[in-house]
Amino acid sequence: MDTTSVPVIELRQVTKTFGRGTAAMQALRGVDLVIQSGEFVAVMGPSGSGKSTCMNILGCLDTPTTGSYLFQGVTVGSLSRDQRAILRRHYLGFIFQGYNLLNRTTALENVELPLIYRGDPVEVRHQRAQEALAAVGLSGWEHHTPGELSGGQQQRVAIARAIVTQPAVLLADEPTGNLDTARSQEIMDILTRLNFDQGITIVMVTHEPDMAAYARRTVHFRDGLVVPEHEIQHEGGA
Amino acid sequence: MLWNALLLAMREIRRNVLRSFLTILGIVIGVAAVIIMVTLGGGATVQVTQQIASLGSNLLIISPGKRMGPGQTVGAAPFSVDDTVALARDIPQLVAVAPTTSRSMTVVYGNANWSTQITGSTDDYFKARNWVAKSGRLFTDSEQRAGAAACVIGQTVRQKLFGNQDPIGARIRLQKIACEVIGLLESKGQSTMGTDQDDLVIIPLRAFQRRIAGNQDVNIIQVSVRDGVSTTRVQQDIEHLMRERRHLSENEENNFNVMDMKEITKMLTATTQVLTALLGAVAAVSLLVGGIGIMNIMLVSVTERTREIGIRLAIGALEREVLLQFLVEAAVLSSFGGLVGIVLALAASVGLASVLNVPFVFNAGIVVIAFVFSAAVGLVFGYFPAKKAAQLDPIEALRHE
Known part of the structure; x- marks a missing residue:
């Protein structure tokens, strides 16, 4: 992460087409996007604008149809499914709108999950998971299952799970979408702190300008393209 | 990685105890059925083998009539003591030649009476049947020559007439003769045909002929062939000699029959084994059906847990880690079913063996095979659902409700 010359994320003329022939739907139509290490970027745009598709590609869950995605200088498009999985487990953390925790599984076990796949020994797993839970203010809640936690707490467990591997990039898909204002602010405070204190790069999709305001930069999507910054200025003024 | 998959599988099974139990039921029944069939079949085979030994090794039975069994020709002349003398003299491979003649009669002792088979024979009878006295003694030469009123009884007769008393020296009544019990035979149990071999009274042949039958006939001759000699060869020799003695011309059929008891028991053993194999195979089919049940539930489980798979x-x-997780889960389920089946089968086998009156023979081989097979069933039938889980698209899976 100390090499600032190579951006952590770089999209070059990325397109993504779903389906074939007449049924083909172009979700991304040539996206260029550069995110430097340590940035906190909010992604906004109406539904159908391609931001979710873009997030899937950034998360290495999907690959571009054309164009290239460089993650820390590595071309993701040429990696196999398993190689992308390994990339995800080491460098990426995910936070979802619906939390996506394993039911009937304790907070500690949920947070430990990525470490299990990395093959960390049990003691290391426990210790790191506890540290991660402490970092999101959930010390003492280790043995509660998602059903016993509030929405805000569940999302914090999800954040702990995302950061337990000490990833380079945290991808958050509407992390506050299901939460009230007070809980949303708690979550945003945690994300801001992680970005500021630990230098984790954060890319966050959101519908709410209030939440986007926490980010240092906002990227707007429209019709499968990133809206150039001068146009946004213009729109904001209007 | 494997250890984690194992822990995960155990946790998943614990979460759905009832469903897991129902899933493995097919395997439990399949494994139990295979083991019970093979164990009982093995017991039956052992029983038959024991009966071969109890019959006396290399026993041949010579009876008048054209065919063995119910088709005995009426009018075929019985044998005589001279025939037995000739057999003993001319066929050196015989170690014992016992002329026998029997009749069903009621024996009386005190207030007790019991209908049993009275057989007149010689000491060779015990030799041919490989039978020894448990207490008392067998006949002396002088008793045999004189046709003394002495008898040797089987365990069943002792129990019916004497209960737990010592029968030696007591006098039992056979029609008009009062007969001293001089010996009690060892128990032989059931014969291959299911008759009680201990239900008999033996008296000297001469006593039987003179006091009961009133003639010099010998109905059946039992002979024992020396160990290591082909019974088939001896059987031919006997047939040859008997044809000569009974004055049969070349185009006449035998009017007697030589039965090789060993051949019959061998045949029965083979039949038992074939039946065991057949029943085992039928049971194995149920194991397969159990495997399909596991596949069903695993497919349901994969669909139910699509979101979880997406998260992972x-x-x-x-x-391959997701594949392993589901594969291990299926294997753990089915091998657990196997274990339960084994326990159930052993308990049932012990019970059934005592009810069916066959010895319980623990067959470690089939237990191991059944267990390995049940685990393999899990792996084979778990593979398809596991593959399906592993190949899910994470984006789609995460969107799954």
Whole structure:
């Protein structure tokens, strides 16, 4: 992460087409996007604008149809499914709108999950998971299952799970979408702190300008393209 | 990685105890059925083998009539004591030649009476049948020559007439003769045909002929062939000699029959084994059906847990790790079913063996095979659902409700 010359994320003329022939739907139509290490970027745009598709590609869950995605200088498009999985487990953390925790599984076990796949020994797993839970203010809640936690707490467990591997990039898909204002602010405070204190790069999709305001930069999507910054200025003024 | 998959599988099974139990029921029944069939079949085979030994090794039975069994020709002349003398003299491979003649009669002792088979024979009878006295003694030469009123009884007769008393020296009544019990035979149990071999009274042949039958006939001759000699060869020799003695011309059929008891028991053993194999195979089919049940539930489980699989894949699980997780779960389920089946089968086998009156023979081989097979069934039938889980698209899976 100390090499600032190579951006952590770089999209070059990325397109993504779903389906074939007449049924083909172009979700991304040539996206260029550069995110430097340590940035906190909010992604906004109406539904159908391609931001979710873009997030899937950034998360290495999907690959571009054309164009290239460089993650820390590595071309993701040429990696196999398993190689992308390994990339995800080491460098990426995910936070979802619906939390996506394993039911009937304790907070500690949920947070430990990525470490299990990395093959960390049990003691290391426990210790790191506890540290991660402490970092999101959930010390003492280790043995509660998602059903016993509030929405805000569940999302914090999800954040702990995302950061337990000490990833380079945290991808958050509407992390506050299901939460009230007070809980949303708690979550945003945690994300801001992680970005500021630990230098984790954060890319966050959101519908709410209030939440986007926490980010240092906002990227707007429209019709499968990133809206150039001068146009946004213009729109904001209007 | 395997250890984690194992822990995960155990946790998943614990979460759905009832469903897991129902899933493995097919395997439990399949494994139990295979083991019970093979164990009982093995017991039956052992029983037959024991009966071969109890019959006396290399026993041949010579009876008048054209065919064995119910088709005995009426009018075929019985044998005589001279025939037995000739057999003993001319066929050196025989170690014992016992002329026998029997009749069903009621024996009386005190207030007790019991209908049994009275057989007149010689000491060779015990030799041919490989039978020894448990207490008392067998006949002396002078008793045999004189046709003394002495008898040797089987365990069943002792129990019916004497209860737990010592029968030696007591006098039992056979029609008009009062007969001293001089010996009690060892128990032989049931014969291959299911008759009680201990239900008999033996008296000297001469006593039987003179006091009961009133003639010099010998109905059946039992002979024992020396160990290591082919019974088939001796059987031919006997047939040859008897044809000569009974003055049969070349184009006449035998009017007697030589039965090789060993051949019959061998045949019965073979039949038992074939039946065991057949029943085992039928039981194995139920194991297969159990495997399909596991596949069903695993497919349902994969669909139910699509979101979980999506989460695992998103946070960096490899395809093969998800595959392993579901495969191990299926294998753990089915081998657990196997274990339960084994326990059930052993308990049932012990019970059934005592009810059916066959010895319980623990067959470690079939237990191991059944267990390995049940685990393999899990792996084979778990593979398809596991593959399906592993190949899910994480994006789609995460969207799954």
